[in-house]
């Protein structure tokens with residue numbers, strides 16, 4: 001039993017793709033998927049690593065936040081949305097830019113679709129490598145915190161480090177609000193991140209892994225309200241490196257504008273349109289799909 005859990009943790013951490021990347025004569029089409037706007041942090045890293053790929057960003061905002069869906073419902077939802085997105089966009093590779101979905105639904109996705117999937121899972125190993133005090137925090141959604149996979153990764157990679165797992169109920173929503181031009185108060189953010197900061201035997205937490213792709217959107221604000229300095233670990237560049245390795249020497253196109261799809265018909269306030277444009281996303285389409 002222990003061995004099986006460890007194997008799954010290692011597999012998820014490495015973000016191993018299930019299907020081989022096809023050999024391409026054109027730029028690869030990469031679908032970047034999240035419950036909302038958090039995956040934009042991964043898209044930005046991909047855009048740096050592979051600027052000539054063809055990206056489509058998909059936000060299942062009709063079902064946001066994934067952190068509050070129960071496991072069975074979340075897997076069914078992610079597979080159903082992916083079915084539509086893959087049929088519509090025919091990507092060559094899918095990046096599940098969502099820890100809450102990756103830590104649960106990757107096996108189902110890899111079984112159902114003959115495509116390479118790269119997931120985003122808590123950066124336990126980099127956080128442990130970064131700590132000097134031996135006190136590390138993994139900051140995630142409530143869903144990611146309760147996953148067996150998350151626990152298995154801690155078992156596999158924590159070593160001597162003491163890991164505090166913090167499930168923040170509102171942070172992903174605050175990150176969405178920030179991009180939509182209605183930022184949360186400092187006190188609201190401070191209350192969410194307060195449990196990350198642990199003092200024990202004269203030592204203090206010095207590394208915090210941001211295990212939800214929404215959270216790096218708030219990184220500057222975290223830095224300004226943190227009770228002391230820590231290393232904030234954003235796994236997006238590592239995910240981008242993994243994708244670049246899979247894509248290999250496929251030909252690349254022009255560095256062009258990107259497109260985003262939303263599953264709800266929620267209005268896009270001016271602040272969000274500007275935030276998307278600042279990330280190179282100038283075209284928005286709807287792929288409406290209400291949550292049952």
Ligand code: DGL
Nearest residue numbers: 035038066067099100213
């Ligand atoms: N961006 C998602 C993640 O990485 C979570 C946001 C949500 O709860 O939907 O976990």
